[in-house]
Amino acid sequence: MKLTEETFEIVSETERLVIRPLRKDDYKNWLNEFENRFPSQHRHDKGKIDMSQCTQEWFHNLVDKHQDLSLKDIANVFGVFRKEDGTHLGMVDFSTLARDDFQWGRIGYSIHNQYWRKGYGKEAVKEALNIAFNHLNFHRIEAHINIDNSASYNLASSVGMKYEFTRRGFIFEFGGWTDNLIYYKNSIG
Template structure:
């Protein structure tokens, strides 16, 4: 189990990016970039969203919830920020699937669509996986990906995740049980 006091101090950096937990003072930056999203670019892109409920108080509660989830080792949620100007680019998260002899997590990731095709997702996800192995003590990380989500498949492959299987009727979404690809990577 990771040292819980380190959760909020965990920061990963690449040449261009910082991956870290959200802070309450990230609100305006976070809100602006969600609000600046382009319309949906394909089926698995949420595109523009209704941000009317996302008040500063709502965001403060979200940050607190992320901290609670990290302290209880249920989930570890990180914002992705560009170093040069601090702009919020997206999110990456790890959900703990099992500890003890497994040390197993699921990864989720997204980059705001106005920042696509700059290599940010690959760079952030690769560094976040390193962080998960070194700081959160996971041994195995899985990505559960819709069969037709080519950008997510490409991201998983680009950081060294390997296709393992198709899990049939694995996740309930859009009012039906859907099959998902499982890509995985183990710590070395």
């Protein structure tokens, strides 16, 4: 992992992946992979998305917004890219929930469905947790997962996150207040 002082950019690599913030020159690659998504595979997979509003200018504004959120310690958004050819595979993000005596954040992750079942999600999330603990200085990371999203909680478990409890009526989705499973990992233990 390296932090470049010119851009304050975190870049981390695994055997097959590069995890880093989106850059303005990622636009065509990013758009292409969204446009090549398969239809939805289950209710938690958006599948094909209408990308007509996602112009190059819109994307450049998104990159600027991500950078601003990072500088303000509100959120850190990372693209996941295949090392061999630079293909955009998905995203991993961290939201800051509390600092001070807590150092507490939330992780979100998504791999384009045309790249599922190849281990990219596990590899990306495992490395992203290293970024969270070793660079972003979080002590506790939580994943908030819909109770019927087995792919997500299996992924969280596979990278060492532990089920803690179920938050009842936690998030307004699908027309109502839904429960979420809380998985967590601490920087120690």
